[in-house]
Amino acid sequence: MTALHKQVEKHESHAEVDLNPVYAREKSCEIPRFKLADHGVLPRTALQIVRDELILDGNARLNLATFVTTWMEPEADELMAECSQKNMIDKDEYPQTAELEKRCVNILGHLWHAPGGEATGCSTTGSSEACMLGGMALLWRWRARRKAAGQDIARPNLVMGTNVQVCWEKFCQYWDVEPKYVPLEPGQYHLDAERAVAACDENTIGVVVIVGSTMDGSYEPVAKVSSLLDKVQEQKGIDVPIHVDGASGGFVAPFLQPDLEWDFRVPRVASINTSGHKYGLVYPGVGWVIWRNERALPEDLIFRVNYLGGDMPTFALNFSRPGAQVAAQYYNFLRLGFSGYQQIQQACQDIAVHLSGEIAKMGPFELISEGRDLPVFAFKVKDNFKGFTVYDISDRLRMRGWQVPAYTFPENLQDMAVLRIVVRNGFSMDLANLLLDDIRTQLTALEHLRPNTDLPPEIQAQRQSFAH
Numbered sequence: 001m002t003a004l005h006k007q008v009e010k011h012e013s014h015a016e017v018d019l020n021p022v023y024a025r026e027k028s029c030e031i032p033r034f035k036l037a038d039h040g041v042l043p044r045t046a047l048q049i050v051r052d053e054l055i056l057d058g059n060a061r062l063n064l065a066t067f068v069t070t071w072m073e074p075e076a077d078e079l080m081a082e083c084s085q086k087n088m089i090d091k092d093e094y095p096q097t098a099e100l101e102k103r104c105v106n107i108l109g110h111l112w113h114a115p116g117g118e119a120t121g122c123s124t125t126g127s128s129e130a131c132m133l134g135g136m137a138l139l140w141r142w143r144a145r146r147k148a149a150g151q152d153i154a155r156p157n158l159v160m161g162t163n164v165q166v167c168w169e170k171f172c173q174y175w176d177v178e179p180k181y182v183p184l185e186p187g188q189y190h191l192d193a194e195r196a197v198a199a200c201d202e203n204t205i206g207v208v209v210i211v212g213s214t215m216d217g218s219y220e221p222v223a224k225v226s227s228l229l230d231k232v233q234e235q236k237g238i239d240v241p242i243h244v245d246g247a248s249g250g251f252v253a254p255f256l257q258p259d260l261e262w263d264f265r266v267p268r269v270a271s272i273n274t275s276g277h278k279y280g281l282v283y284p285g286v287g288w289v290i291w292r293n294e295r296a297l298p299e300d301l302i303f304r305v306n307y308l309g310g311d312m313p314t315f316a317l318n319f320s321r322p323g324a325q326v327a328a329q330y331y332n333f334l335r336l337g338f339s340g341y342q343q344i345q346q347a348c349q350d351i352a353v354h355l356s357g358e359i360a361k362m363g364p365f366e367l368i369s370e371g372r373d374l375p376v377f378a379f380k381v382k383d384n385f386k387g388f389t390v391y392d393i394s395d396r397l398r399m400r401g402w403q404v405p406a407y408t409f410p411e412n413l414q415d416m417a418v419l420r421i422v423v424r425n426g427f428s429m430d431l432a433n434l435l436l437d438d439i440r441t442q443l444t445a446l447e448h449l450r451p452n453t454d455l456p457p458e459i460q461a462q463r464q465s466f467a468h
């Protein structure tokens with residue numbers, strides 16, 4: 001999440017950048033860190049200063065926390081560098097980038113079984129913006145329906161599991177929609193279809209069903225929610241649409257679970273979002289959202305921008321936005337085709353299942369998921385095991401550079417702390433086996449160490465602060 005930054009105090013320590021006198025001609029000039037210097041420096045000096053600071057960032061390839069792409073082919077890097085100056089919104093200046101965006105929407109619509117000639121969609125900065133747009137379309141449609149029937153529009157609600165990503169909380173807060181959270185239960189780590197549908201009423205703008213829960217990588221039951229909602233419609237006359245949050249699964253399920261009906265094959269699915277920058281295999285930030293048809297996307301949400309003397313319909317929260325990611329998405333579609341995506345996602349899944357299987361055999365751990373939906377799995381320390389916590393393991397793996405986040409589950413399961421591993425393209429079976437060796441080594445080390453339960457509270461708090 002982007003942090004909100006405070007203006008620093010005037011006399012903050014390290015307020016100036018220290019230049020190495022041998023490498024910088026600007027030895028004598030002052031380079032303040034928090035305000036603009038009176039004069040600039042040479043390009044090489046600036047590059048050196050920024051690069052040096054960034055050494056402190058984690059190694060992206062060892063980051064098993066993120067779902068976001070950390071490796072692309074050199075050809076894709078080249079293409080992105082060539083397109084870095086293109087603004088996605090300048091459809092008139094960059095008509096071919098707009099054309100590539102259109103082709104990507106078509107390719108995804110096809111992959112997700114959208115009815116031919118009817119689906120409509122766009123690129124976004126990521127799934128958060130895409131979810132916001134999907135949610136807005138649900139809200140606008142609900143309001144229009146209620147207004148037309150002369151009914152109250154004061155209290156819209158959205159039904160979803162407590163495991164939703166924070167973007168849905170934001171949506172509800174920003175648009176004044178009541179979030180109706182369906183709690184998780186021990187053994188039930190994602191949305192329960194019956195309870196979700198029981199929470200729906202005439203004020204429900206939609207149900208969010210996640211294909212690839214951020215917490216443990218599992219798929220929520222889209223088809224089951226849909227068929228239960230059909231019954232509600234028959235019995236009570238309430239017609240509740242589904243938005244599928246396929247941030248990760250939108251690029252996994254079509255390749256690994258082609259027979260699973262989670263997409264527009266399910267008639268109640270009105271819209272689907274995905275992150276091109278997760279399993280779409282593009283660097284951050286690109287997302288996609290597609291609506292089943294124009295009826296699912298109210299006309300008054302659409303704005304027109306100038307395009308080749310005519311006007312082009314757009315729906316976005318941003319205006320300017322990089323075009324390079326869209327070009328890179330199209331590059332991936334061309335480069336990989338269906339079989340390429342399938343091979344990559346299958347390789348990730350094989351590694352995830354291998355890792356989870358080996359971790360289960362180690363003794364102290366219990367799997368929450370195995371990586372058989374998304375190539376993502378979570379595991380915890382067994383309830384009766386007292387030697388160490390997941391935070392100890394996470395800390396000790398960090399000493400070798402591995403970033404394996406530890407966090408607690410939401411409301412109702414707050415006492416359940418887990419570790420999660422996201423297997424992405426670029427994380428090989430070799431690296432996975434090295435990780436397993438390191439986990440085993442750290443288990444042995446931890447057996448001989450006292451658990452860190454007496455750490456000061458501020459350090460404990462830092463360890464538990466992983467944000468999805």
Ligand SMILES: Cc1ncc(COP(=O)(O)O)c(C=O)c1O
Nearest residue numbers: 126127128165210214245247275
């Ligand atoms: C299920 C789900 N929805 C939405 C998001 C937000 O995606 P983005 O980072 O592309 O904005 C995430 C990110 O992890 C996610 O897992």
